[in-house]
Amino acid sequence: MTGNKEVITGSDFKRMIAGAYSELLLEYENINQMQGGGQFPGTHILRTMGAAIMPLADVRDSSIGGLARRISTAALFGARGNAGVVLSQLLRGISKGLSGKYEATSSEFGKAFQYGILYAERVIHGGAEHPFITVAKAVAKGAYHAVRANLPITEILAAAMEAGRSAMEKLEGHDAGAGIMFIFLKGCLNGLDGNFVSPAVSLSLGITATKGGMPDPREDLVRPYCVRFRAKNQKITVQEMERQLKDFGIFALVERRENGIHVHIHTDHPGKLMEWAIGVGPLRDIHITNMSEPHALGIHDAIMPVAAVAVAEGKEEARRMQEAGAHVIVTGTRDRCPSVAELVGAAHSDFASHYVLVAPSADYWMVFRQAKHMLEDRVELVLCEDAEAQERALKAFNGEKNVSENALAMLQAAKQA
DSSP states (O other), rough: OOOOOOOOOOEEHHHHHHHHHHHHHHHHOOOOOOSSSSSSSHHHHHHHHHHHHHHGGOOOOOOOOHHHHHHHHHHHOOHHHHHHHHHHHHHHHHHHHHHOOEEHHHHHHHHHHHHHHHHHHHHHOSOOOOOHHHHHHHHHHHHHHHHHHHOOHHHHHHHHHHHHHHHHTSSOOBBHHHHHHHHHHHHHHHHTTTTTTTTHHHHHTTOOOOOSSOOOOGGOOOOOEEEEEEOOOOOOSSHHEEEEEEEEEEEEEEEETTTEEEEEEEEEEEHHHHHTTTTTEEEEEEEEETSSSSOOOOOOOOOOEEEEEEEESSHHHHHHHHHHOOSSEEEBBBBBHHHHHHHHHTTSSSSSSEEEEESSEEEEHHHHHHHHHGGGGGEEEEOOHHHHHHHHHHHTOTSSOOOHHHHHHHHHTOOOO
16 A cells, blocks of 8 residues: 655644634634633633744744744743643644654654643543543544545544544533534644634734733733843943843843843743844853743842742732732733743742742643743642632741742641631
């Protein structure tokens, strides 16, 4: 039997991802009404996917492996809600399977998708198998048999969809996780065929994140690279350096020291930043960290040894959490779970050497766990069921204790109804 010679290019993969985003634009409100996904799973999954597609706007890399890595990095860092974390892990596994490839055969892409299922399954806690995984496994099995039959990629995706549809019919009720898996796959197929409304078109129409409107993916642009360097330049002022750095990212800290001007910035384009920085003066001590991957942070003259990070919905709740003991507040509402990027960004400041991250809802737990995975020993988690439990936990914070001791005491306080 002659093997299938078809290959999937980087352009094909870009269309698949754009198609998936387009399909979620159409279906995210329906997903919000499904059971089993927590609060607003459709909104969280759409905003995670919005973060994932933003690097495609001006990327020059045409390799499928390079594009998959960029999409994965943005999704991991921009993930919101439990549903968003599961999707980001699916994309992470696909990226691992396509790593180093300029283009992929149908078989290679099918195997990469199976990697994605394994990564997504890892982050789902609990006893019985999650409906998302049930459908995902059926999809992977359908794709496997289609690959073995040497079918073209469109027919492989169609066979995978059919297997997923059959698995969904056996589930009780309309589960959000299972629905997301099916909608994602349908969007990939439509994107590959070119049968979708381009996100670029949506952006050109000026869709904004107004109340009751569609989330704007530009608001979910992430800057996952932490860049630190020292420039030997005695003439440029801190204010001028800060002004010029605004073009490259956020969270720019600039300090003048005896041996030059020191910069700490979060950006989505480290290459463009460094090309500009060469013109400032000779560069030294250059460090570029992909914050979406596990990494150890150096401690740079932190103000305090341990600090507590909490989530608040508005100014009144933020004030109450600060009075309870929170040092850093991250904004979060029922339909706008904090992103992994916001939590990691809080811990990347030099305010404290270590942080206790306190979650006020079970809908946020996977996001906090993903942030912990990235930040390793720099943070500990206290996962609470609601804002009241978060407040009890914060009142148990003690600046004399280390981060582990605080996390244990705060968790015990949270459980005391």
